[in-house]
Amino acid sequence: MVRTPRERMVLSAAQLVRIHGVGATGMRDVVAHAEAPRGSLQHYFPGGKDQLIAEAVTWAGDYAARRVARVAAKIEDPTPGKLFAAMAAQWRDEFTTTGFDAGCPLVATVADTAATSESLREAVGKAFEGWQRPVAATLEQLGVPQARAASLAVLVLSALEGAIVLARAHRDIAPLDTVVTELRPLLDGAVDHRRRRTSTVD
Amino acid sequence: MVRTPRERMVLSAAQLVRIHGVGATGMRDVVAHAEAPRGSLQHYFPGGKDQLIAEAVTWAGDYAARRVARVAAKIEDPTPGKLFAAMAAQWRDEFTTTGFDAGCPLVATVADTAATSESLREAVGKAFEGWQRPVAATLEQLGVPQARAASLAVLVLSALEGAIVLARAHRDIAPLDTVVTELRPLLDGAVDHRRRRTSTVD
DNA sequence: GGGCTACCATGACGGACGTCATGAAGGAGG
DNA sequence: CCTCCTTCATGACGTCCGTCATGGTAGCCC
Numbered sequence: 243m244v245r246t247p248r249e250r251m252v253l254s255a256a257q258l259v260r261i262h263g264v265g266a267t268g269m270r271d272v273v274a275h276a277e278a279p280r281g282s283l284q285h286y287f288p289g290g291k292d293q294l295i296a297e298a299v300t301w302a303g304d305y306a307a308r309r310v311a312r313v314a315a316k317i318e319d320p321t322p323g324k325l326f327a328a329m330a331a332q333w334r335d336e337f338t339t340t341g342f343d344a345g346c347p348l349v350a351t352v353a354d355t356a357a358t359s360e361s362l363r364e365a366v367g368k369a370f371e372g373w374q375r376p377v378a379a380t381l382e383q384l385g386v387p388q389a390r391a392a393s394l395a396v397l398v399l400s401a402l403e404g405a406i407v408l409a410r411a412h413r414d415i416a417p418l419d420t421v422v423t424e425l426r427p428l429l430d431g432a433v434d435h436r437r438r439r440t441s442t443v444d
Numbered sequence: 445m446v447r448t449p450r451e452r453m454v455l456s457a458a459q460l461v462r463i464h465g466v467g468a469t470g471m472r473d474v475v476a477h478a479e480a481p482r483g484s485l486q487h488y489f490p491g492g493k494d495q496l497i498a499e500a501v502t503w504a505g506d507y508a509a510r511r512v513a514r515v516a517a518k519i520e521d522p523t524p525g526k527l528f529a530a531m532a533a534q535w536r537d538e539f540t541t542t543g544f545d546a547g548c549p550l551v552a553t554v555a556d557t558a559a560t561s562e563s564l565r566e567a568v569g570k571a572f573e574g575w576q577r578p579v580a581a582t583l584e585q586l587g588v589p590q591a592r593a594a595s596l597a598v599l600v601l602s603a604l605e606g607a608i609v610l611a612r613a614h615r616d617i618a619p620l621d622t623v624v625t626e627l628r629p630l631l632d633g634a635v636d637h638r639r640r641r642t643s644t645v646d
Numbered sequence: 647g648g649g650c651t652a653c654c655a656t657g658a659c660g661g662a663c664g665t666c667a668t669g670a671a672g673g674a675g676g
Numbered sequence: 677c678c679t680c681c682t683t684c685a686t687g688a689c690g691t692c693c694g695t696c697a698t699g700g701t702a703g704c705c706c
Binding site for chain 1: 464551605
Binding site: 470471472485486492493 | 662663664665666
């Protein structure tokens with residue numbers, strides 16, 4: 243579990259962006275947070291700040307994607323609604339235990355740089371795509387018809403991201419619970435039971 | 445429709461925050477964009493940048509709230525689903541005509557300052573609240589039971605904000621259309637037809 | 647051992663930022 | 677006319693930013 247200084251910097255960048263946004267996250271802050279040597283910046287990230295943030299965004303997207311697969315595997319008697327509830331619960335837990343200081347790094351990066359840096363915008367787009375894919379795949383596996391699964395994955399991501407923003411603004415997890423409550427029947431109602439693929443042997 | 449320099453500065457701040465985020469929006473940029481005298485900054489906003497951004501956020505919240513009432517009045521044979529579709533359509537139109545450079549100022553402010561400035565965070569919270577209220581009121585007027593209307597308003601705001609972020613990241617309005625398509629039946633299904641209040645005389 | 651590469655250290659530079667000090671117009675009221 | 681107050685103008689200050697230049701260390705390969 244030891245991480246190279248380079249990895250630590252990418253990881254620290256992601257965490258700092260979650261809290262302060264891209265603009266307010268300095269490279270000096272990143273090396274300090276990562277306990278990495280400052281001289282390594284120009285060595286590992288010759289592309290400068292854009293490259294560092296882009297890698298952080300990409301890492302965050304991969305992390306989110308992995309987490310979907312992981313949480314889906316842990317649900318017993320899974321349904322689409324339960325998947326969404328579990329995804330929201332992860333944020334709920336983080337907010338209640340760690341506080342509301344950190345949000346989603348992808349949202350922060352879009353808000354700060356979508357109009358400025360094409361490369362960063364593209365990195366975020368791919369990160370969202372990579373996150374959406376396992377969500378859609380899981381929905382399909384749970385019996386949602388393929389065409390619908392992609393749409394519902396977009397809805398799930400949108401509602402979750404929006405609820406995170408609302409929760410942070412209010413310093414209250416209620417929006418997360420609300421969207422789960424309202425969306426659950428819709429998601430569970432989208433399964434075509436004849437198509438359902440069970441992961442266990444019948 | 446002439447605006448005082450002070451108003452112009454607040455308005456320009458809101459617009460610049462939408463594009464560049466709070467951190468990357470400088471006060472000099474604001475006065476330049478507003479074509480306002482730089483010396484007026486310390487006179488009208490002795491609280492500094494925080495005060496300026498806070499007023500911009502508050503203005504944006506009021507603007508969004510007014511727009512809900514306005515768009516709701518223009519829908520013929522309105523339903524909850526149509527309200528949401530109309531709200532999303534406003535963003536759709538802006539993205540297609542003006543491009544994806546500008547997002548929602550409330551989201552940008554939360555992402556940049558939720559962990560840093562308590563006053564700004566609070567301003568955004570109230571702005572969201574002031575936006576949510578007319579949405580819930582309109583839903584109730586369209587026949588949604590009161591308790592449900594508040595929840596659905598949260599869902600509407602969350603899904604819309606999230607879809608805006610996704611649309612900007614992908615430079616594609618598809619997410620907006622997707623959430624509308626998926627959410628419309630849910631919203632229209634929430635009306636209790638016995639409670640519906642018609643605006644015209646029966 | 648010599649040379650090459652990967653990695654780290656440190657200081658400087660030019661620019662932009664938010665803020666403040668100081669002062670000048672310009673109209674209102676006495 | 678003089679005074680007060682609102683409004684605007686301008687320059688400076690200190691700080692922080694991203695980037696770069698330069699040089700040092702450590703280890704591997706020939």
